[in-house]
Amino acid sequence: MHTLILLLHPLLGFIALLCAFWAMIVLWFDPRAAILSKLFWLTTLSLLGVWIVAGYWYVHFYGVDKTMILKGPWPWAHSFFMETKEHLFFIALLLGLYLPLLAREDLQAKAPRNIAFVTLAGIVTLLLYAEGAGAIVAQGAKLAYIAHCK
Amino acid sequence: MQKNTIRYGWALSLAMLVNLLLLIAKETNHTFFHALTSLTSHHWISQGLIVVGVYFLCALCFTKTRTFGAYILALAILLSCGGILTWYLLHG
Numbered sequence: 001m002h003t004l005i006l007l008l009h010p011l012l013g014f015i016a017l018l019c020a021f022w023a024m025i026v027l028w029f030d031p032r033a034a035i036l037s038k039l040f041w042l043t044t045l046s047l048l049g050v051w052i053v054a055g056y057w058y059v060h061f062y063g064v065d066k067t068m069i070l071k072g073p074w075p076w077a078h079s080f081f082m083e084t085k086e087h088l089f090f091i092a093l094l095l096g097l098y099l100p101l102l103a104r105e106d107l108q109a110k111a112p113r114n115i116a117f118v119t120l121a122g123i124v125t126l127l128l129y130a131e132g133a134g135a136i137v138a139q140g141a142k143l144a145y146i147a148h149c150k
Numbered sequence: 151m152q153k154n155t156i157r158y159g160w161a162l163s164l165a166m167l168v169n170l171l172l173l174i175a176k177e178t179n180h181t182f183f184h185a186l187t188s189l190t191s192h193h194w195i196s197q198g199l200i201v202v203g204v205y206f207l208c209a210l211c212f213t214k215t216r217t218f219g220a221y222i223l224a225l226a227i228l229l230s231c232g233g234i235l236t237w238y239l240l241h242g
Contacts, residue, residue, distance in 0.1 A: 051198065055194070055195060055198070058194065059191075059192045059194065076242065079238070079242040080238050080239070080242035083238050083242055084234055084235060084242070086194060087169065087173050087234045088234055088235075090166075090198055091166050091227065091230055091231060091234075093198075093202070094162055094165050094169075094201065095227075097162075097202070097205065098159070098162050101152075101154055101155045102155065104154070105151065105152060105155055115220075116223075119220070119224075120220075120223070123227060127231075
């Protein structure tokens, strides 16, 4: 069960990133494409899934790793990367909650390529890409456990 | 732009700034940090619920807003993301 939760976190995050990136490309080339609405909703649902799964992991299991990381050779893996990541996530989540509203808009009504909406999908993509800093946190934990075993 | 997009756009901008304010408040004030923790057993859960709550609550309240510019959202994103990054660069 723990492994499933651990794997679901990056998997759902990747799905959200992929959908946001795809939506950005579709918005640029064909703002009236029917798939946009599905992509927006899939991004939102994946982000909500990430919030629950990652939150469960963070609250119940991360405490031990955190203590180890702070004692290890890369304490900044937690103090900068993890702290920044966990707070930037709320911004990605809020933007993700806003995306389905765009699906109701006539995205070609005023401008053929609505730069604002393309940028919004791009920012969600970038924020989710930044969430990949979890790899640095994992490396920080790994190095800390190796140092502890020596 | 539809009414809902405008209302939720304002709510989104405000909620992102509330997220930054909550972060600064809990990192500088231990009483506030413990109050947040006691709400749901973990400060991160409480912060998330408050931020999402503010988003939906503001959207319900902002019924009279008629205009919303992308620059407002851009400014809110820049302030909140920049604020979080700067805070942890200086204090992390």
